[in-house]
Amino acid sequence: xxxxxxxxxxxxxxxxxxxxxxxxxxxxxxxxxxxxxxxxxxxxxxxxxxxxxxxxxxxxxxxxxxxxxxxxxxxxxxxxxxxxxxxxxxxxxxxxxxxxxxxxxxxxxxxxxxxxxxxxxxxxxxxxxxxxxxxxxxxxxxxxxxxxxxxxxxxxxxxxxxxxxxxxxxxxxxxxxxxxxxxxxxxxxxxxxxxxxxxxxxxxx
Numbered sequence: 785x786x787x788x789x790x791x792x793x794x795x796x797x798x799x800x801x802x803x804x805x806x807x808x809x810x811x812x813x814x815x816x817x818x819x820x821x822x823x824x825x826x827x828x829x830x831x832x833x834x835x836x837x838x839x840x841x842x843x844x845x846x847x848x849x850x851x852x853x854x855x856x857x858x859x860x861x862x863x864x865x866x867x868x869x870x871x872x873x874x875x876x877x878x879x880x881x882x883x884x885x886x887x888x889x890x891x892x893x894x895x896x897x898x899x900x901x902x903x904x905x906x907x908x909x910x911x912x913x914x915x916x917x918x919x920x921x922x923x924x925x926x927x928x929x930x931x932x933x934x935x936x937x938x939x940x941x942x943x944x945x946x947x948x949x950x951x952x953x954x955x956x957x958x959x960x961x962x963x964x965x966x967x968x969x970x971x972x973x974x975x976x977x978x979x980x981x982x983x984x985x986x987x988x989x
Contacts, residue, residue: 835986838979845974846876847893853916858987869980874966877951880907881915883925886973887954887961891940904931919963926960949973 829837843854861871876882884905885896897915899905905912906926907919919925927937941956948954951967969980 832986832989835982835989838982839986841976842876842978842980842983845893845978846879846882847897855987858983862984862987868984870968872980872983873969873972873978875918877967877972878919878963879915880905880912880917880919880925883919883952883961883963886949886952887925888940888943888946888948888956889927889937889959889961891936891943891945895936895940899936904928904934921963921965924960924962926958932959947973 839854843849843851849857857875858868858872861875862868864871877886881893881896881900884890884899885893889905890896890899900915900917901913903911903913904927906928907917907923909924909926911928931937937959941959948961949967949971951964951971953962953964955961969978972978
């Protein structure tokens with residue numbers, strides 16, 4: 785197993801949950817944490833610990849987001865009108881790499897970041913290679929013509945492992961996706977329960 789695979793599955797083990805709903809996750813076989821002490825009885829977690837865990841789980845789900853990037857995203861969510869929890873989810877889901885993943889152009893969130901970095905997608909016809917680029921409603925994200933025959937893309941689009949959520953309109957044949965609207969927490973297809981309200985409490989304490 786490569787270092788990258790090992791690292792992402794370690795997060796599954798630490799959380800005791802299959803964060804991405806993938807069949808190869810070690811949590812499917814054993815739910816205890818990694819390392820020689822992983823099977824010890826779990827101690828009661830404090831309120832702060834529960835909040836921290838919720839933050840680490842949501843941040844980890846989106847791949848290589850740094851603490852600084854995640855904090856910036858939270859601060860923007862808190863400045864916006866409306867519910868901060870819902871705003872946070874909407875901001876995370878409208879990252880370009882997140883939309884590329886949701887549209888099933890690639891199999892994993894890590895592949896999505898790399899795919900964008902390498903210049904394989906356009907937004908409204910313009911090449912964008914910034915994973916954190918904010919996609920707006922009615923923006924069209926498209927796989928560049930020279931990248932459409934990549935095995936990575938073709939296999940991901942045909943995979944039955946994930947469904948495309950209702951807030952994204954996918955043209956699988958044309959390999960393009962349109963963001964219909966900002967998503968709400970209830971309609972984001974997380975394989976595990978995410979609790980952004982605990983993250984609001986974490987940053988507010």
